[in-house]
Each structure stands twice: as structure tokens, then as C-alpha cells.
Amino acid sequence: MRTVLAVAAAVVAVLVVIAFYPGGGPKLDVGAGGGPRMLVGAPAQSFPVKRVDGTVDGLDHYRGRIVVMNLWATWCPPCREEMPALERLYREYRSRGVVVLGVDQGEAPRVAQAYARAHGVTYPILIDEDQQYGRAYAAVGLPTTIIVGRDGHIVKGIDGELTLAQMREAIAPALRAQ
């Protein structure tokens, strides 16, 4: 008799849990975004793309250096405005193992090359026609700048145009980490 009562009590308990369990419907995640900031600390993804001269290049070719990867396009006014500052940063810090990498998003090589030449850009320009870097680095707009440390991990992800002072500040932790 005792056993029967125990079983009945257990069943009632289960049914009470079932009755009051707060059920929820299936969840659909269609990409909440979050921008490049959320990638800090993650390993930096690399994709082989072409440089403006046609040679194959990619972020992983610069492992061991601090990379300031700037996603840009010629139609983007803030991208064009920050290019002189990027060029100065490149010249200023090149000897300290910092490389600036301009990754054009989705445009023809000759368009990017002509623009870079006309504006005296000497840092490497990669042509990412399929916009793989833009997707992988969760860009929510252009320009987007990603600082990658010597160990190949993302140190900082920044959305929007930067001044030279902001760029120096952004790479400072990576420089101190050497």
C-alpha cells in the first residue's frame, strides 16, 4: 500500500511540474549582428584574396606583426577621409612591426588601384570581391578597422572613421604586449 501511495505521489509531482512548466516556442536566430567589437579575443580569420597587382595575399601572411586591417571602399566618404591618417600611421609604425592592410570590399581591382595611387597610398591594398572579410568581421558599416595582435588574435574592432590619434591609441595595447 505504501509503495502504491509513493508511486501516486511521484506521478502527481511529475504532473504538477508538467502543468506549470513555462514552455517556449522554437527560437529563430537570424543573426543578431553585434559589430566588430564582439570579436575581440577571437582568432583572426584569413581568406586568400588578390592584391591590386594580382598576387594572392591574405591576413595570415602578416602573422607575427601587428595588423591594422581597414575595410573600405572607394564610394565610402568616411573611408576616403581616413586614408591619409592610415598612410601616416603606416609610415610612422612600419619599423615597429605594424602593417596597415586596406581591404577593399567588393570592387574591381582597377577601381581600388586607381584610387589608392591617386591618393598616394603605399600600404598594401587587397581586393576582396566576394566581401568575405566584411562578413567574417561582422562589419556593420564602412569603414571598419580591426587590430590584430602578433599572435593572430583580434585586439580591437572599431566601427567608423578614426583619427590618427585614435589609431595610435588603438594599437598601443598591442605594441605594449610585445
Added chain:
Amino acid sequence: MRSSPRLTALTVAVVCIGLVVAQDVVPLVDFFHTWQYATALALGVVVMLGYLNGALRGQDGMVGRRLALALAGAVVATVTGIVSGLLGPDTQTVRHAPGSVAPIPDLHAAAFFTSADAATIANGTAHVILRRPNHADVEIGPNDRKFLGASVLLVEPSHAAFIEARDAAGNRLTITQPTNAAFLSPVLLFPNEQEIAGKRLPFDTFAVPALQRIVKAVLLPASMTTTLRVRPEDAGKPALLYAVDDEHNTSLGLTIDPDGREVFVAGLRLRATIGSYPTLVVASAPEPFALSAGVGLFIAGLLWAGIGLFCAGALPLRNPSGS
């Protein structure tokens, strides 16, 4: 205890195990997360425990004692099913742009949606890689099914189109998706629907900022293009219906772009490659070790009872000994 309670208990055990194993076979069925499913299994447990209680007291003789092992296994398997169905995480469908990363908190993992070009979209061969700290990567391809603890992971193909945009001179142009999470993706995933000609059709929107164009792309299934004015060789192919506006929302043109063909509209040369891209589905599943142990005990108990009956020469179930 006679044959009827025994048969009832065994039938209930088989049905309960079937309902639990069904979670592994068809994990996306919402029924497994309802109170009705849990109640049915709970009632099954009651019936089995009732028989088990009597059998252990010797009410069904030697066969009953041996079947107690089988019923105990069935109870374990059924409880596993209740736990995963009721307390396991809700089914999660994760649709992300190629090249992006989605956190899966329930698994303490991140899903990497692999990069995709036009050929990958056309062939539907993209896959998803699941990464967890201190574990090997789990790669899930189209039509794959992987079990991870008390979760089952599936990849289901969803509509996708890879868009290439060029100017009149043929220069490639950047594509952006200002209204979607993946801003710089040329892959449309069609998260929205609208009704055209009585059918719900998927659509997506992208921009070509270099030419200040905003394009709405409606996916037309292959069955629809047979009735539209397209080249004969394009009839029966899926297509995109483009509606192009400028930055002031002034309509600049409409055109139909069959899969793989380049069309010219509003100063843009557009080519769509239509295919599929994986959507990751994470569903709860019965804990595999507990379920295997339960089913194993059930089968072992049945065999043991069967051997007992055979040796006693008392195969007819209605002749239990010792009762």
C-alpha cells in the same frame, strides 16, 4: 497478476520507448516539447512502475521477476525522454550569413558558417562548423545529423542567392545589406515573405551604394517562371524579381533575373546565382548514454524472461509459474 497486466506493461514499455526514440529520429517535431507528450510518457511510467512493483513481490512469478529488469530499463529510457522533451532547450534555428559566427549558449559553443561563393551557393555544399573549448571541431554538412550530448544538430538547406553587381562598364560593385545583420554580405538569405499572385514568396533587400541603388529581390520558384516572359531556355529555372529604387525611393525599374543570367536594370548589371545555404537547427535529444542503457536493459530483460519461459517449457504467456 496474470497475462493481461504483463502484456499491458510490455505494450506500454514498447510504445514509450518508441516515443522516446522518435525524438532522435524526427527531432524537429514540436510535439516532443508539449505537456501532452510528457504526460503520456509519465502515465506510461506509472503503468510500468505498477507492474514492476507487483512483479518484484512475486505476483507474476519467475517471468515477472525477470521482466522487471526489462521494465526497469524501459522506465529509465522513458524518464530520459521526459527530461529531454520537457526540460531540454527549445529547438533553435540559426540562420546566419556565410563567414559569420553565431554563439550557441546552450552548447557552450560557437557555430562558424563557412564562407560561400557563387558555386557553393549553387551546389548547396556549404557547411557549418561547431567549435567548443577543449573539443574537436564538429563539421555538419548538408543532410548531416550529429549528436552532441543531449542535443542533435542538423543542417537544413534554406533559400539563398549570391548576387554580383557591376556598373555599365563591367566594374564589380560593393553590395551591402543595410537592413540585415550581415551588412557586407552579397549572399541573400530571404528572411522575409510577401504575397504575389496568391503565393507567399521570400524576399530580401540589398543596396549598391556606389550607384545609390536599393534593390528588392523577390525569389520566384522554378514553377512560376514557366508562366513568365523569360527566354525559353530560362523557363523552369528559379529567378529573382528585382525592383530597383534610388536613394530617394524613386522607382527606377523592374526586371526578372533567371538563375545564372546577367540582367541590366537602372544602370546596374546584376547576376544572381540561386541555390541554398545551410540553416543550423539545434534540438534537444534524449541523453544517449541513459537511453542506450535503458533500451539495452529492456532487451536484456526480455531475452532473460524468454529464456526462462523456454527452459520451463511454459512459452504460453498465460501460464506463469509460482503465482
